[in-house]
Each structure stands twice: as C-alpha cells, then as structure tokens.
Amino acid sequence: MLIDWFTVVAQMVNFIILMALLKHFLYDRIIKAMDEREEKIHSRLLKAEALQQEAAQESEFYRLKNQEIDRKRNEVLAKVEAEADRRREELTLNARKEIEILRDRWRESLHKEQESFLQQLRRTAAGQVFAISRRALADLADSKIEKKVIDSFLSRLESMDSSERQEAAISIVKEGGLVVVRSAGKLSSVDRGKITTALHRLLGGEIKVEYETMPEMILGIELVSRGQKIAWNLEEYLGRLEDQVRESLEAEKEIHGRESRNRQPTRNLPHE
Amino acid sequence: MDIKLLSPDQVIFWRWGPVSINATLVFTWAIMLLLVAGSWLATRNLSGDLRLSRWQNLLEIVVDGIRQQIRDISQRQPDKFLPFIGTLFIFIVVSNLLAVVPGYIAPTASLSTTAGLAIGVFLAVPWYGIRDQGFKQYLRNYLQPTIFMLPFNIIGELSRTLALAVRLFGNIMSGAKIAAIFLALAPLIFPIFMQALGLLTGLIQAYIFAILAMVYIAAALRVHEGKQLNRKQKGENSYG
Numbered sequence: 001m002l003i004d005w006f007t008v009v010a011q012m013v014n015f016i017i018l019m020a021l022l023k024h025f026l027y028d029r030i031i032k033a034m035d036e037r038e039e040k041i042h043s044r045l046l047k048a049e050a051l052q053q054e055a056a057q058e059s060e061f062y063r064l065k066n067q068e069i070d071r072k073r074n075e076v077l078a079k080v081e082a083e084a085d086r087r088r089e090e091l092t093l094n095a096r097k098e099i100e101i102l103r104d105r106w107r108e109s110l111h112k113e114q115e116s117f118l119q120q121l122r123r124t125a126a127g128q129v130f131a132i133s134r135r136a137l138a139d140l141a142d143s144k145i146e147k148k149v150i151d152s153f154l155s156r157l158e159s160m161d162s163s164e165r166q167e168a169a170i171s172i173v174k175e176g177g178l179v180v181v182r183s184a185g186k187l188s189s190v191d192r193g194k195i196t197t198a199l200h201r202l203l204g205g206e207i208k209v210e211y212e213t214m215p216e217m218i219l220g221i222e223l224v225s226r227g228q229k230i231a232w233n234l235e236e237y238l239g240r241l242e243d244q245v246r247e248s249l250e251a252e253k254e255i256h257g258r259e260s261r262n263r264q265p266t267r268n269l270p271h272e
Numbered sequence: 273m274d275i276k277l278l279s280p281d282q283v284i285f286w287r288w289g290p291v292s293i294n295a296t297l298v299f300t301w302a303i304m305l306l307l308v309a310g311s312w313l314a315t316r317n318l319s320g321d322l323r324l325s326r327w328q329n330l331l332e333i334v335v336d337g338i339r340q341q342i343r344d345i346s347q348r349q350p351d352k353f354l355p356f357i358g359t360l361f362i363f364i365v366v367s368n369l370l371a372v373v374p375g376y377i378a379p380t381a382s383l384s385t386t387a388g389l390a391i392g393v394f395l396a397v398p399w400y401g402i403r404d405q406g407f408k409q410y411l412r413n414y415l416q417p418t419i420f421m422l423p424f425n426i427i428g429e430l431s432r433t434l435a436l437a438v439r440l441f442g443n444i445m446s447g448a449k450i451a452a453i454f455l456a457l458a459p460l461i462f463p464i465f466m467q468a469l470g471l472l473t474g475l476i477q478a479y480i481f482a483i484l485a486m487v488y489i490a491a492a493l494r495v496h497e498g499k500q501l502n503r504k505q506k507g508e509n510s511y512g
Contacts, residue, residue, distance in 0.1 A: 004281045004384045007296050011379070011388035014297070018304045018363060023355040025311035029318050030335045031351065033328065036320025 119249060126245050130238055137234055138184075138218045145219060146183075149233075150191055153221045154198050157230065169203040172225045177207045179225045184217040184233070199223075279445070280377040281384050296382040303367050303379065334362070341483065346490040353489065356396055360389065361482035368444060368474025372467060378474070381444040383437065390437035393485040394429070401492035413492065436484060443477045 160168070172179060181187075181195060196209045220233020283295035314327040324332070338358045342350035367380045379385040401410040414425045447470040455463050 002279065002383045003387055004292070004294070004296075006290055006292060007281055007294060007382065007384035008388040008391070010297055011300060011385045012392055014300050014304060015359065015363065015389060015392055018307065019355050019359040021304070021308045022311060022359050022362065025308055025315055026331065027335060027351075027354050027358060029315040030328075030331050031354075033315075033318040033320050033324075034332055034336065037322065037324075040320055040322065 122249050123246070126242065126249075130242055134218050134234075134238060146185060146187075147191070149219060149221055150187075150195065153223075153231075154195065157198060157202055157223075160202075160230075165202055168225075168230075169207075172203060172207055175225060178210065179203075179207055179223055180210045180212055181221065181223050182212045182214045182217065183221045184213070184215055184219050186213050187211060187221075280379060280382045283377070295377055296379045296385055299367070299377065300379045300385065303363065303370070307362065307366060338482075342486055345483070345486045346493065348490075348493070353400070353486065357482050357486050360393075360485055361478055364389075364440070364478035364481055365475060368478055369471060371444075371448065371470055371474060378444050378448065380440055380474075380477075381448050383441045383445075386437040386441040386444075389440070389481070390433045393436060393488060394433040396485070397429075397488050397492050400489045404493050410492070432484075432488065436481065440477050440481050443473055447473050 179199065181192075187195070192211055199207065199209055217233045217235045218238075220231065220235060222229060222231030222233055224231075280295035280299060284292050285295070285298060286293040311331075314331050317325070318328055319325075335354075335358065338361060339350040339354055342348075342353050342357055346353065364380055367378045367385075370376050371378050398410060401413070404410075414422050416425075447466075451463055451466045451470060454466050
C-alpha cells in the first residue's frame with residue numbers, strides 16, 4: 001500500500017513537535033531580536049532627530065548672534081569713521097589756521113624789514129641829497145652871492161620893528177655890548193664896514209663888533225650875542241628842510257605800521 | 273520497477289506489530305534534529321544590536337521573508353500563522369534539498385509524509401477559522417452561498433487536501449525516480465542536471481505547498497471578514 005497510516009500519524013506528530021521546537025528555538029528568538037533591533041533603530045532615529053533639531057536650533061541661534069555681531073561691528077565702524085572724518089577735518093582746519101598765522105607773521109616781518117630798509121634808504125638818500133646840495137651850493141658860493149646874502153641879512157635887520165630892535169639892543173648892552181658876526185667866507189673890509197655901520201645905526205653906537213669865519217655854514221651870515229642870534233644862512237635852511245623831511249618820513253612809517261596791524265585780523269582763510 | 277520499492281516507507285529498520293520504524297521516520301527525525309540543533313546553535317547568541325552574525329542574518333532573512341509572504345496573502349498580523357506555515361516551508365525545503373546527499377531519500381517522496389502534512393493543513397484551516405470567527409460562523413461558511421453547496425464545499429475541501437498531498441509527493445517522487453532512471457541510462461554528467469532540476473523543483477514545491485496552505489487558511493478567514501464588512505455596510509445604509 002502507498003500510504004502507511006502509522007507513518008502518516010507519526011509524521012503528523014513529528015510535524016507538531018518540530019513546529020513547537022522551531023517556534024521556541026527559531027521564530028520567537030529571531031522575532032524578538034528583530035523587534036529589539038527595530039526598537040533600537042527607532043530610538044536612535046528619534047534621538048538623531050532630536051539632536052538634529054537641537055543642532056538646527058543651535059545653528060539658528062548662532063546665525064542670529066553672528067548677524068547681531070555684524071550689525072554692531074558695522075555700527076561701531078561707521079561711528080569710528082565719522083569720528084575720524086570729523087577729527088581729520090578739525091586737524092586740517094587747525095593746521096590751516098596755524099599756517100595762516102605763520103604766513104601772516106612772516107609777511108608782517110617781511111613787510112617790517114622792507115619798511116625799515118626803505119626807511120634807511122630814504123634816510124640815506126636824503127642825507128646824500130643834502131650833502132650833495134651843500135657841496136654844490138658851497139661850490140657855487142661866490143662874492144656876488146655873498147653880497148646878496150649880506151644884503152638880505154641887513155634888510156632882515158632893517159625889517160625888525162623898533163620894539164624888537166630895542167629889546168635886542170638892551171640885552172646886548174646888558175651882556176657887555178659885544179656881538180660876533182660869523183660868515184662862511186672871509187668878509188671884505190668894505191662889507192665889514194657896511195655891516196658895522198648898519199649895526200651901530202640900528203642897535204646903538206656903543207656896541208663892539210667882531211668878525212669870525214665858519215666854513216661849515218656854506219653860505220650865510222649870522223649875528224651872535226649872548227642869548228641872541230640873528231642869522232641868514234643856507235646851513236640853517238638845509239637843516240630845517242632835513243628836519244621836515246625826517247618828520248614826514250616818520251609820519252609815513254607810522255601810517256604803514258598802523259595799516260598792516262589793521263589788515264592782519266580781517267584776513268580771510270582760503271577754502272579747501 | 274515497482275513504485276513501492278522506491279518509497280522510503282518500504283525501507284523498514286524495525287517493526288513491532290503495526291509500529292514500524294521506516295526510513296521516512298528516520299530521515300524525518302534526522303531533519304528535525306538538524307533543524308532544531310541548527311536553530312539552537314544559530315539563536316544561542318542572538319543580539320538586538322545593529323551588528324549581527326551571518327547565521328543570524330540568514331535566519332532573519334528567511335523568517336522575515338516568510339512573515340512578509342504571510343502578511344501579503346492574509347493581510348493580517350503574520351506571527352499567528354508563522355509557526356505552522358514557516359515550519360511547513362522549512363521542513364519541506366530541507367527535506368527536498370537534502371536529496372543531493374547520496375543515500376538519502378526525501379521523506380516528502382513518501383505519500384505518507386505528504387498526506388500527513390496535507391491532513392495537517394486540512395485540520396489547520398478549521399482550527400484557524402474557528403479560532404478566528406467561532407464554531408458556528410465557521411460552519412456556516414460551508415452553507416454558502418446556499419445550503420445545496422454543502423456537499424460541494426466538503427468535496428472541495430477534501431479534494432484540495434488530496435491534491436496538496438499528491439502534488440508534493442508526485443513531484444518529489446518523480447524527481448527521485450527520474451534521477452534513478454537517468455542514472456541507469458547515462459551515469460555520467462547528465463544526472464547532475466537532473467539533480468539541479470530536482471533541487472529547483474523541491475524548492476518550488478515547498479513554496480507552493482506553504483503558499484497554498486496559507487491561501488486556504490486565509491480564504492477561511494476572509495469569508496468571515498467579507499461578511500462582516502457587508503453586514504456593517506448594510507447597517508450603516510439602513511441607519512443612514
């Protein structure tokens with residue numbers, strides 16, 4: 001027979017036993033291990049996800065922080081730049097002012113030097129002019145001119161009014177009655193007589209007349225008593241003229257100095 | 273050549289009345305020992321870590337593959353059916369594949385073994401059906417769609433069990449027979465191809481047996497499910 005029923009039953013029992021054994025030794029253990037692994041993987045995934053979220057939060061936090069730092073740095077930089085610009089402008093302005101002041105001082109000193117040089121030049125020039133004039137006049141002075149001088153001297157004596165003349169005469173008499181007539185060149189005896197006669201006539205006959213020669217007078221004649229002097233000479237004219245020239249030079253210098261002092265504070269600063 | 277002579281049932285080692293210890297039983301025990309010892313060795317040091325041994329990896333692939341198949345067919349949690357279907361598959365596969373060992377005769381080449389397994393499936397269908405939906409509800413399935421279908425349903429149940437047994441027996445037995453015949457005709461090289469073909473057939477038959485068993489069980493469950501679904505829908509409609 002193809003089917004042995006004992007074997008059939010025995011195989012069914014064998015199968016049930018095998019099923020039980022495999023369930024115990026294979027399926028349950030394998031499934032348990034797989035479940036454990038699955039659980040582990042799941043928990044790891046959860047953990048990884050949590051860590052990822054944490055990392056994302058952290059990165060966001062640092063990103064914001066970085067932005068904040070950038071913003072602050074830019075602000076500080078802008079502030080510092082503005083401050084630096086302001087400072088630079090201030091320093092430039094100060095430097096310009098200083099330069100202006102130094103330039104003005106230099107100009108002023110230059111001006112002063114120029115002024116003093118010009119002054120000196122003028123003085124020297126004037127002195128030279130007078131020296132030359134004196135020399136020229138001395139060279140030109142001859143007897144004709146001397147006569148004219150004596151005439152003008154005498155006419156000056158003549159032109160004195162009576163009270164003036166009397167006063168002079170009194171003072172001459174008081175001092176001893178001596179008068180000295182000085183001239184640049186030596187006077188001839190005719191001229192001397194003429195002068196003596198005129199003096200006696202005008203101031204009284206008791207006065208004594210003496211004659212002296214003074215070449216530095218250049219041209220002219222003068223009458224000298226103690227405390228009295230009546231004169232006409234070129235030296236005196238030239239001295240008076242020189243005095244006037246010096247005075248006018250001084251006045252001019254004074255005006256220049258005042259002008260330069262007034263000009264200095266109103267000077268404008270050039271722009272950049 | 274008598275077909276009986278090639279059945280392992282006929283190779284009797286010991287007999288005592290109706291009790292006879294034949295090659296089928298001895299090889300079955302050998303396979304059982306191999307499987308249990310192998311499982312014990314492989315699952316001795318199982319770990320739930322992410323790193324695992326090769327044996328564990330292999331067993332996990334096998335077990336998970338079976339579970340996936342059960343899930344696909346039954347659309348249910350597979351762990352309830354895993355010991356039955358998984359043991360059917362593994363036992364038949366191992367007993368078929370060991371055919372390459374010289375002197376070994378596959379227990380599945382014995383109609384007694386395949387009949388025993390088919391009867392097991394025949395009993396497992398109502399067992400799971402009744403456990404799932406109750407005795408009455410399960411029996412009512414045999415009266416569907418009408419009471420007149422009862423005999424046909426019973427015949428169908430029996431015939432498919434028979435078909436299950438004979439299909440496996442026929443394939444494995446014929447494989448063994450063909451191999452023996454070709455060995456006699458052309459003893460060199462050619463039997464190797466037949467052996468390779470026998471291995472493929474053995475694997476496929478194991479798969480078919482296990483899948484059909486699952487399909488029968490799932491069919492018993494699904495009838496019930498489908499009815500419940502219908503009833504629910506009707507109730508909703510009448511209330512709506």
